[in-house]
Amino acid sequence: MSVPLNYALALAAVLFVTGLAGVILRRNILIIFMSIELMLNATNLNLVAFSRYFGNVNGQIFVFFVLVVAAAEAAVGLAIIVSLVRHYKDSLNGDEFNLLKG
Amino acid sequence: MQSLIWIIPVAPMAAAIINGVLGKKLGKATGAVGILAVAISFVMALYVLAGVMAAGNHEGPLADGPFYQWIVSGAFNVQLGYYIDPLAAVMLIVVTSVSLLVHIYSVGYMANDGSFWRFFCYLPLFTFAMLMLVLANNFLQLFLGWEGVGLCSYLLIGFWYNRKSASDAAMKAFIVNRVGDFGFTIGIILIWLTFGSLSFTTVFDKASTVEVGFLTMITLLLFVGACGKSAQIPLYTWLPDAMEGPTPVSALIHAATMVTAGVYMVARMYPLFIHTPVTLSVVAWVGGITAIFAASIGLVQNDIKRILAYSTVSQLGYMFLALGVVVPVSGIFHLFTHAFFKGLLFLGAGSVIHSVEHAFEHAGVHDDPQNIQNMGGLRRYMPWTAGTFLIACLAISGIFPFAGFWSKDEILTGAFVNGQYALYAIGLVTAMMTAFYMFREYFLVFEGTPRFDTHHVHPHESPWWMVGPLAVLALLSLVAGFAVGAPPEHGLFRNFLDPVFAPVLGAEHPETAFVETLILIGASLLIAVIGIYIAMMMYLRRAWSPQAVSARFPRLYDLLYHKWYLDEIYDAAIVQPTLAFARFLWGFDSGVIDGMVNGVGALIRWLGQGLRRLQTGSVGNYALGMSLGLLVILGSLLLSGTFHG
Amino acid sequence: MNAPTAVFIVLAAVAVVSSLNVILRRNPVHSAIFLALTILCLAGEFVLLNAEFIAATEVIVYAGAIIVLFLFTMMLLDIRGGMRTRQFQNQFGLAAPIAVLLVALLGAAVGAINISGLPAAALSTLQAAQLGSVQNLGQELYSNFLLPFELASLVLTVGLIGAIGLAGHGAEDREEQVRIEEALEFDTKVRAKEGGHLEPEEELVPAGGHHA
Numbered sequence: 001m002s003v004p005l006n007y008a009l010a011l012a013a014v015l016f017v018t019g020l021a022g023v024i025l026r027r028n029i030l031i032i033f034m035s036i037e038l039m040l041n042a043t044n045l046n047l048v049a050f051s052r053y054f055g056n057v058n059g060q061i062f063v064f065f066v067l068v069v070a071a072a073e074a075a076v077g078l079a080i081i082v083s084l085v086r087h088y089k090d091s092l093n094g095d096e097f098n099l100l101k102g
Numbered sequence: 103m104q105s106l107i108w109i110i111p112v113a114p115m116a117a118a119i120i121n122g123v124l125g126k127k128l129g130k131a132t133g134a135v136g137i138l139a140v141a142i143s144f145v146m147a148l149y150v151l152a153g154v155m156a157a158g159n160h161e162g163p164l165a166d167g168p169f170y171q172w173i174v175s176g177a178f179n180v181q182l183g184y185y186i187d188p189l190a191a192v193m194l195i196v197v198t199s200v201s202l203l204v205h206i207y208s209v210g211y212m213a214n215d216g217s218f219w220r221f222f223c224y225l226p227l228f229t230f231a232m233l234m235l236v237l238a239n240n241f242l243q244l245f246l247g248w249e250g251v252g253l254c255s256y257l258l259i260g261f262w263y264n265r266k267s268a269s270d271a272a273m274k275a276f277i278v279n280r281v282g283d284f285g286f287t288i289g290i291i292l293i294w295l296t297f298g299s300l301s302f303t304t305v306f307d308k309a310s311t312v313e314v315g316f317l318t319m320i321t322l323l324l325f326v327g328a329c330g331k332s333a334q335i336p337l338y339t340w341l342p343d344a345m346e347g348p349t350p351v352s353a354l355i356h357a358a359t360m361v362t363a364g365v366y367m368v369a370r371m372y373p374l375f376i377h378t379p380v381t382l383s384v385v386a387w388v389g390g391i392t393a394i395f396a397a398s399i400g401l402v403q404n405d406i407k408r409i410l411a412y413s414t415v416s417q418l419g420y421m422f423l424a425l426g427v428v429v430p431v432s433g434i435f436h437l438f439t440h441a442f443f444k445g446l447l448f449l450g451a452g453s454v455i456h457s458v459e460h461a462f463e464h465a466g467v468h469d470d471p472q473n474i475q476n477m478g479g480l481r482r483y484m485p486w487t488a489g490t491f492l493i494a495c496l497a498i499s500g501i502f503p504f505a506g507f508w509s510k511d512e513i514l515t516g517a518f519v520n521g522q523y524a525l526y527a528i529g530l531v532t533a534m535m536t537a538f539y540m541f542r543e544y545f546l547v548f549e550g551t552p553r554f555d556t557h558h559v560h561p562h563e564s565p566w567w568m569v570g571p572l573a574v575l576a577l578l579s580l581v582a583g584f585a586v587g588a589p590p591e592h593g594l595f596r597n598f599l600d601p602v603f604a605p606v607l608g609a610e611h612p613e614t615a616f617v618e619t620l621i622l623i624g625a626s627l628l629i630a631v632i633g634i635y636i637a638m639m640m641y642l643r644r645a646w647s648p649q650a651v652s653a654r655f656p657r658l659y660d661l662l663y664h665k666w667y668l669d670e671i672y673d674a675a676i677v678q679p680t681l682a683f684a685r686f687l688w689g690f691d692s693g694v695i696d697g698m699v700n701g702v703g704a705l706i707r708w709l710g711q712g713l714r715r716l717q718t719g720s721v722g723n724y725a726l727g728m729s730l731g732l733l734v735i736l737g738s739l740l741l742s743g744t745f746h747g
Numbered sequence: 748m749n750a751p752t753a754v755f756i757v758l759a760a761v762a763v764v765s766s767l768n769v770i771l772r773r774n775p776v777h778s779a780i781f782l783a784l785t786i787l788c789l790a791g792e793f794v795l796l797n798a799e800f801i802a803a804t805e806v807i808v809y810a811g812a813i814i815v816l817f818l819f820t821m822m823l824l825d826i827r828g829g830m831r832t833r834q835f836q837n838q839f840g841l842a843a844p845i846a847v848l849l850v851a852l853l854g855a856a857v858g859a860i861n862i863s864g865l866p867a868a869a870l871s872t873l874q875a876a877q878l879g880s881v882q883n884l885g886q887e888l889y890s891n892f893l894l895p896f897e898l899a900s901l902v903l904t905v906g907l908i909g910a911i912g913l914a915g916h917g918a919e920d921r922e923e924q925v926r927i928e929e930a931l932e933f934d935t936k937v938r939a940k941e942g943g944h945l946e947p948e949e950e951l952v953p954a955g956g957h958h959a
Contacts, residue, residue, distance in 0.1 A: 002749060002751035002752065002795065003751050003752050003755045003795055003796060004752065005867075006857060006858075006860070007752065007755055007756070007759070008755075008792070008796065009857045009860070010854065010857045011759045011762065011763070011792070013850070013853035013854065013856075013857055014763055014766075014850065014853075015762065015763070015766055015785075015789075016853070017846060017849045017850045017853060018763070018766045018767060018769075018770060019766070019770070020729060020846060020849065021770060021842070021843075021846035022769065022770030023722075023725050024722060024725050024726045024729055024836070024838065024842040024845070024846065025770070025835050025836060025839055025842050025843065025846070026770060026834060026835065026836065027722075027829075027832070027833065027834060027835060027836050028775060028829045028834065030775040030778075030817065030820070030821065030826070030829075031769070031770065031772075031775055031778050032722075033817075034769055034775075034778050034779065034782050034817065035769065035770055037782065037809070037813065038766055038769060038770075038782065038785065041785070041786065041789055041805075041809070044789070044801075044805070045789060045792060045793075048792075048793050048796050048798045048801060049796055051796075051798065051878070051879075052796040052797050052798070052875070052878065053867055053868070054867070054868050055868025055870045055874070055875075055878060056868070057878055057879070057883055057884060057887055058887070060798050060800070060801050060878075060879055060884060061884065061887055061888060061892055063798075063801050064801065064804065064884070064888070065895060065899055067804055067805065067808045067809075068899040068902060068903060069899075069902060070808070070809075070813065071808055071812060071813060071903065071906070072902050072903050072905070072906030072907075073906070074812075074813045074816055074817075075816065075906045075907065075909075075910040076906050076909045076910050076913065078816055078817065078820045078910070078914075079909065079910035079911075079912075079913035079914035080913055081820065081824075082820060082823060082824065082913075082914040083913045083914055085824050087927060088927060090825075090828070091828065091829070092824065092826065092828065092829035093829065093832060094720070094721060094722055094836070095720055095722060095836055095837065097719075097720075097721065098718060098719030098720045099719060099930070099931075099934065100717065100719040101717060101718055101719030101720075722836045722838060722842075723838060726838055726841065726842055726845070729842070729845050729846075729849065730845060732849065733845060733848060733849055733852065736849070736852045736853070736856065737852060739856075740852060740855055740856060740859065745856050745859040745860050
């Protein structure tokens with residue numbers, strides 16, 4: 001095993017928390033969305049690392065499916081953003097979308 | 103025979119279902135459906151009677167077959183079945199024949215009622231329940247029919263439910279019957295605990311093995327139920343009020359059939375009652391006191407139907423008296439004849455009310471069409487009704503050779519022969535009162551000069567739908583008495599019922615000398631004639647002024663006129679305290695219980711008001727919440743050392 | 748330290764720095780470019796972990812499709828408005844410590860993991876090279892994972908239709924616009940009522956409730 005598992009896991013952890021921080025800190029919904037993609041990729045790294053570690057290809061197959069879902073999600077999510085900004089509020093500020101306030 | 107018995111109760115039930123479901127569409131055709139169904143039952147009842155007669159002196163039930171497995175729960179096993187013996191056969195004939203005639207009569211009587219179809223749903227339903235009661239071969243099925251007739255009685259008394267007095271009377275009947283049924287239910291439970299079975303055959307077979315004290319308790323409780331259903335003291339107050347129902351209902355339910363269910367039940371349970379002298383004397387005295395008490399009230403009443411109602415209570419007392427002095431055959435015989443002449447009296451009264459009500463309405467007179475003081479001389483307008491009514495009056499007064507003579511005389515003779523002289527005297531006085539108030543009613547309604555404005559009010563004879571049944575019942579009131587046969591001790595009716603009662607009573611009947619019998623007959627005839635004579639002098643000849651008589655005994659008259667103030671006493675002693683207690687509980691319910699429930703609701707509301715602030719609507723806040731959760735889970739996993747495994 | 752590990756650390760450093768740029772930049776276009784850089788670094792890591800096919804797919808799907816999609820979206824919208832305002836949410840004071848704590852906890856977790864407890868596969872170089880090959884993956888995808896694979900195509904189709912439905916003809920859909928406006932109006936009224944600023948005649952009663 002050329003690259004130690006720990007290294008990959010540590011990198012994945014850092015990337016994941018970075019993405020999470022983006023989601024809970026930023027107001028711009030486009031950047032929030034990109035942070036989500038970052039988190040997805042962090043998990044992908046985990047999957048690939050364990051796949052190599054156990055010598056089992058299933059982890060990589062799973063990454064493949066994550067990519068598929070991420071693509072679909074990006075398309076739908078961006079369409080929602082476009083629709084929201086056009087019809088609801090001319091703003092990219094996530095704090096302003098609070099129609100569900102109790 | 104046995105394979106077809108189920109048709110008897112099922113035919114009216116089918117009619118009730120058809121009329122209940124499709125009644126609105128069928129309209130007047132519901133009457134035909136009801137008549138057809140009850141006619142089928144009547145034919146089947148005749149068939150059963152023929153079968154029982156053919157069987158001759160057969161001990162025990164001819165048929166005791168289950169036809170439906172009802173309840174199985176451990177040792178508790180109840181099957182719906184039928185118990186066919188001469189007693190059941192007699193009751194089947196009475197119920198189906200009177201029911202059939204009342205159905206026919208009702209087509210005329212109810213013709214102008216908007217709820218015609220509803221009436222013809224309840225009436226077959228009642229017939230079904232009554233037949234289930236009669237055919238029962240176990241206590242639970244008996245109770246089913248018992249409650250079924252009670253329910254139908256409630257529905258039919260309150261048939262004109264938009265009249266407050268009618269719905270009050272219906273509730274009164276239902277609630278007073280609950281008191282009786284409470285005792286009846288406990289009696290049934292005790293029977294189950296004692297005998298381990300509810301089947302009649304099993305219970306009767308084991309009756310002699312049970313301790314007498316215990317049996318006394320059971321039979322007294324059963325008699326409490328009979329008191330409620332058959333309107334005996336102290337539970338009789340509902341029956342006079344039940345006259346709020348349509349008159350055919352009064353004739354069928356509150357004169358001929360349902361109110362005799364208590365008598366039938368005690369007669370059916372005779373194998374139990376015979377072992378308990380205490381209960382028997384209670385039955386006899388309650389019956390006797392009720393007979394004279396109700397008759398005394400009947401002397402002064404003015405409502406054409408209420409007089410008949412008190413008369414019914416009084417005659418039911420006679421039947422219990424007969425059962426109590428151990429002449430059950432006479433009691434059942436009186437039940438048999440009474441069904442016909444009392445049914446006839448009620449139907450006749452209905453015919454009068456029907457006619458007078460229309461005549462008053464037509465003339466714009468606002469007098470009470472049920473008050474006999476507003477009538478008089480009606481014989482000229484409705485001869486058929488008057489003729490049949492007279493026959494019924496003669497029958498109930500016990501005039502030879504009408505039906506009541508035979509059966510009443512049988513009871514009085516039985517009481518005398520068995521040494522119950524006090525009860526015999528009571529019966530005799532009651533007989534005189536009966537003759538008096540029946541002829542008072544007859545004279546005030548049909549004879550003398552009309553006390554209404556003859557120029558404007560024109561009553562006329564009822565339609566043939568109504569007069570036909572009257573004629574049939576009048577014929578039966580004439581001839582039913584001959585069923586007793588001669589001599590009475592070994593006559594047709596006694597021989598027929600012997601298989602039921604002979605094994606219970608033992609073979610020996612106290613024989614009466616011929617002369618003694620003749621004297622007893624003479625005495626009861628004489629007393630009836632005296633009663634009629636007094637009525638004639640007071641109300642037909644007007645030789646003795648009724649006003650003068652009542653003025654002479656003002657307090658007694660007042661007491662009788664207000665029915666011994668028993669309704670008022672019940673109201674003060676039972677109804678008002680119960681109402682006060684109910685109001686207290688209502689206050690407790692709305693204050694404390696509802697307060698607690700509402701308090702819980704208010705608490706939740708208050709919490710919700712606080713918690714809704716968590717729903718900011720901002721997605722960022724939700725993500726933060728998830729991160730916090732993640733933090734907690736990760737922290738607890740680390741602390742628990744999961745990663746070090 | 749062997750050569751692959753060294754390369755891994757260099758790429759990781761670049762990835763971390765550019766990912767921080769993704770979430771800290773004011774201009775979303777810059778964020779998107781840095782996201783692409785992060786993706787490329789990750790693809791490199793995938794190659795180091797013997798996942799060549801996945802690495803290629805990652806570059807094609809993310810850098811080639813998703814990030815381009817983001818950039819197109821930004822072209823459609825006015826992103827300068829978002830750049831002029833405050834960049835961080837109101838909950839910054841609470842969120843930042845949580846993020847830092849999470850890094851600390853995850854670091855502790857990674858450090859604490861007992862790797863030797865996991866059964867590592869001792870693959871030869873040849874076996875390791877074959878692990879992520881197109882042949883190997885294809886065999887798995889078209890045999891054991893055939894049904895999920897087909898479902899994935901369905902997901903993509905639905906996503907495509909959904910995206911067109913949502914964004915495709917929005918501008919002409921006046922009816923929807925009206926509905927949203929009504930909902931907003933109601934929302935404002937409810938809030939005004941709670942605040943107690945509502946005029947009596949504006950009370951929220953059903954139509955025809957009272958005509959006083």
